[in-house]
Amino acid sequence: MKKIAIFASGSGSNAQKIIEHFTKSAIAEVDTVFTNKIDAFVIERARNLNIPSISFNRDEFYNSDNILNILSDKKIDLIVLAGFLWLVPANIIRMFPNRIINIHPALLPKYGGKGMYGDNVHKVIIANHEPFSGITIHYVNERYDEGDIIFQAKCAVELTDDANSLASKVHELEHKHFPNIIEKIIMKM
Ligand code: GAR
DSSP, X not given: OEEEEEEESSOOHHHHHHHHHHHTOSSEEEEEEEESOTTOHHHHHHHHTTOOEEEOOHHHHHHOSHHHHHHHHTTOOEEEESSOOSOXXXXXXXXXXXXXXXXXXXXXXXXXXXXXXXHHHHHHHHHTTOSEEEEEEEXXXXXXXXXXXXXXXXXXXXXXXXXXXXXXHHHHHHHHHHHHHHHHHHHTO
16 A cells, blocks of 8 residues: 655645545555644645644754654655645655655646745736646656646636636646546556
């Protein structure tokens, strides 16, 4: 059984879908949810699904090996960033080569980089009158949103869309595809 660690900073709807998907799986399970926000709703979602969560602060994440040591003690195989807004530090990237993936709410390489997360992304896409948006699942390196792309899916942006309605379309794509792509990656490990 492979072990997944999810890192999330917010609501955690993707985390929930991933946990639910792997509850029924014979190949992998979600071991722990990690969060940088002590009051993130993802903690409650994890608790309701009987998954432990661990929160950490900036100093612990960037200036110690605490999180790295927990990941290694727990024998985590794959780290999944699901709405996690901090850059992953080099010590963790080095320890998990090609074993950290992220989901981004746009079609990278456009609309990525520092500050481009959640509704910020959708607002810029609407303001630029892009005809399409979508999701990108990619490997994580030491720069925001720049690792190799694993999977993308598109949705149309209508003239009537606003950031909220676009966020809903993007979430729908994320919930449909992210657990399946994670499963495919795990099957190749
Ligand atoms: C998701 O749409 C994810 O793509 C995005 O945050 C949202 C989290 O939703 N991630 C980023 O913007 C990363 N740059 P959730 O908490 O409901 O899963």
